[in-house]
Amino acid sequence: MKIKLLTLTAWTALTLMPVAIHAQYPGQIEEMTKVKVNVPLKALSFNYSDVRLLDGPFKRAMEVDQRWLKEADVNRFLHTFRVTAGLATGAQSLGGWESLDCEVRGHTTGHLLSALSIMYASTGDEQYRTKGAELVKGLAECQQTLGKSGYLSAFPEYFIDRAIKEEIVWAPFYTLHKVYAGLLDQYCLCGNQQAMDVLLGMCDWAYNKLKPLNEAQLQGMLNSEFGGMPETLYNVYAITGNPKHKELATLFYHNSILDPLAARKDSLAGIHVNTQVPKVIGEARGYELTGNSRSATIANFFWEAVVKDHTYVTGGNSDKEIFSKPGILSDQLSENTTETCNTYNMLKLTRHLFTWDALPTYADYYERALYNHILSSQNPETGGVTYYHTLHPGSCKKFHYPFRDNTCCVGTGYENHAKYGEAIYYKTADQNGLYINLFIASVLNWKEKELTIRQETKYPDEASTQIIIDSAPETGVQMPVMLRYPSWAIDGVTVKVNGKKQHVKKVPGSYIRINRNWSKGDVITMEMPMSLHIEYMPDTKEMGAILYGPIVLAAELGKTEDPAKNPEVPALIGDFKKIDRCIQPVDGKPLTFRTVGIGQPEDVILSPLFRNYGQHYTVYFKFTDKK
Numbered sequence: 001m002k003i004k005l006l007t008l009t010a011w012t013a014l015t016l017m018p019v020a021i022h023a024q025y026p027g028q029i030e031e032m033t034k035v036k037v038n039v040p041l042k043a044l045s046f047n048y049s050d051v052r053l054l055d056g057p058f059k060r061a062m063e064v065d066q067r068w069l070k071e072a073d074v075n076r077f078l079h080t081f082r083v084t085a086g087l088a089t090g091a092q093s094l095g096g097w098e099s100l101d102c103e104v105r106g107h108t109t110g111h112l113l114s115a116l117s118i119m120y121a122s123t124g125d126e127q128y129r130t131k132g133a134e135l136v137k138g139l140a141e142c143q144q145t146l147g148k149s150g151y152l153s154a155f156p157e158y159f160i161d162r163a164i165k166e167e168i169v170w171a172p173f174y175t176l177h178k179v180y181a182g183l184l185d186q187y188c189l190c191g192n193q194q195a196m197d198v199l200l201g202m203c204d205w206a207y208n209k210l211k212p213l214n215e216a217q218l219q220g221m222l223n224s225e226f227g228g229m230p231e232t233l234y235n236v237y238a239i240t241g242n243p244k245h246k247e248l249a250t251l252f253y254h255n256s257i258l259d260p261l262a263a264r265k266d267s268l269a270g271i272h273v274n275t276q277v278p279k280v281i282g283e284a285r286g287y288e289l290t291g292n293s294r295s296a297t298i299a300n301f302f303w304e305a306v307v308k309d310h311t312y313v314t315g316g317n318s319d320k321e322i323f324s325k326p327g328i329l330s331d332q333l334s335e336n337t338t339e340t341c342n343t344y345n346m347l348k349l350t351r352h353l354f355t356w357d358a359l360p361t362y363a364d365y366y367e368r369a370l371y372n373h374i375l376s377s378q379n380p381e382t383g384g385v386t387y388y389h390t391l392h393p394g395s396c397k398k399f400h401y402p403f404r405d406n407t408c409c410v411g412t413g414y415e416n417h418a419k420y421g422e423a424i425y426y427k428t429a430d431q432n433g434l435y436i437n438l439f440i441a442s443v444l445n446w447k448e449k450e451l452t453i454r455q456e457t458k459y460p461d462e463a464s465t466q467i468i469i470d471s472a473p474e475t476g477v478q479m480p481v482m483l484r485y486p487s488w489a490i491d492g493v494t495v496k497v498n499g500k501k502q503h504v505k506k507v508p509g510s511y512i513r514i515n516r517n518w519s520k521g522d523v524i525t526m527e528m529p530m531s532l533h534i535e536y537m538p539d540t541k542e543m544g545a546i547l548y549g550p551i552v553l554a555a556e557l558g559k560t561e562d563p564a565k566n567p568e569v570p571a572l573i574g575d576f577k578k579i580d581r582c583i584q585p586v587d588g589k590p591l592t593f594r595t596v597g598i599g600q601p602e603d604v605i606l607s608p609l610f611r612n613y614g615q616h617y618t619v620y621f622k623f624t625d626k627k
Contacts, residue, residue: 053441071402112135314376315346385410426534453468454467542567572624
């Protein structure tokens with residue numbers, strides 16, 4: 001989003017700000033919640049602190065992110081809040097969207113609060129909790145100075161009044177949501193009571209501000225982007241049990257967007273993508289706490305519609321931040337495809353849905369988007385992150401940076417690379433079984449069962465993984481382990497337990513269930529050969545992308561800044577029923593291939609998109625069998 005906007009009608013194709021913030025998922029921080037999940041579940045999430053990453057691409061991406069979090073100057077992130085409160089500040093203002101003349105100033109501080117919380121929970125490193133506490137203390141001082149209403153922001157309260165009056169203003173509740181959610185994360189993940197006190201004051205202010213409004217005023221206000229306010233307020237309600245917090249969440253129900261989804265109608269074309277995804281996440285969380293089946297219908301239908309009819313091969317969606325017509329993507333490949341915040345939020349929604357039904361379809365999508373968009377969005381040398389993860393043929397990734405740009409996806413980036421341990425493992429709903437969804441080197445400490453499980457893998461460079469029981473009670477643990485049988489593993493899988501081959505009856509896109517008494521030293525090995533395949537656009541078989549297993553391959557098209565001096569984007573001409581003959585591996589380079597005699601005007605090297613950060617590329621090719 002680059003411009004200030006008048007509050008919009010529901011279906012206007014305008015560019016607005018994305019949103020991305022941590023949510024509570026069923027199974028997490030249960031000891032802190034007064035309102036329990038009120039619906040049937042198939043799976044439960046582990047806490048961030050239960051999983052530690054081992055060496056691999058995700059741990060390395062996390063370490064790059066840590067450099068930025070350590071460097072972040074608390075006083076600079078408090079600067080605009082102190083200016084608004086009239087407090088002295090000698091700090092240098094942050095740039096980009098955090099400058100004093102930008103109406104969404106303050107959003108990055110909320111992201112930072114969340115990222116520090118998640119990084120602390122994911123690593124146990126106290127420096128992240130300490131820095132978060134310094135931020136919270138500074139925000140509490142600003143709130144106290146602003147008065148007794150509980151209002152806290154880096155912008156004046158009349159921005160909210162402008163939203164209520166449907167006057168020109170840039171998404172004030174979107175920005176406030178970041179701070180609400182960041183404070184909640186500080187409380188839930190770092191145990192910071194002051195953060196909760198500040199947050200409850202902000203909730204009181206919001207309730208008193210919005211409760212007197214009539215329905216027409218509320219719906220008018222909701223035409224201005226409000227981020228994940230309902231999701232976070234439902235999360236607050238889960239902790240406090242205060243019915244006012246539940247009521248406040250329901251005030252953010254946006255009729256014109258959510259009612260068609262409840263009727264299972266895809267009317268998404270032409271509207272801003274990531275203004276809507278958080279609304280649906282709010283409905284998902286509301287369903288979990290209230291049992292409202294209508295909210296579940298909204299969440300399920302939205303996910304199905306977006307993934308089936310609006311999603312590119314990487315798992316990302318949107319062109320110029322807007323939904324296309326259902327199933328029409330081949331002419332939607334501008335420089336500004338697949339905003340990174342969209343995918344972050346789609347993965348959040350996916351996590352909720354997985355706990356409801358434990359379908360491998362959700363895990364397959366999660367893996368696809370995680371490798372080919374989220375991991376791929378970070379420059380591993382500089383730590384820069386993509387706003388648009390472009391799929392425009394011949395383009396290159398353009399990175400935004402903390403402290404300088406401070407766009408929405410910079411804030412999202414702080415969080416994205418702190419939370420890679422979150423979806424590798426799930427418990428069954430009865431807490432007597434384990435799902436292994438992702439093949440990421442890591443250690444799971446399942447305290448309740450006195451189990452420590454280590455996953456060793458060089459995936460995706462090597463299509464195998466090893467699950468080792470590092471510790472268990474002397475009597476062992478009787479339970480089923482469900483290994484995801486990826487939908488892309490069409491050549492079958494080989495599973496062994498302690499070296500003994502297991503008979504696999506399942507098919508790709510399912511779970512392999514191994515039920516036994518697990519003891520210290522037990523080892524599961526799983527081999528899942530990858531194969532090359534083409535995934536065509538939904539609206540034409542003449543354009544598509546090449547994958548190896550779940551990994552999207554990109555043609556390397558040169559490092560020159562002037563695209564005209566780089567190799568042309570090739571068309572691929574040949575018999576693609578025999579793809580292994582015309583696309584062959586490059587010796588000594590994992591996941592790297594070359595086209596053989598099919599590239600016009602010339603053949604190209606294909607390598608993983610997630611490893612491409614220094615040159616131009618294309619993911620989508622024009623295919624033909626006519627020479």
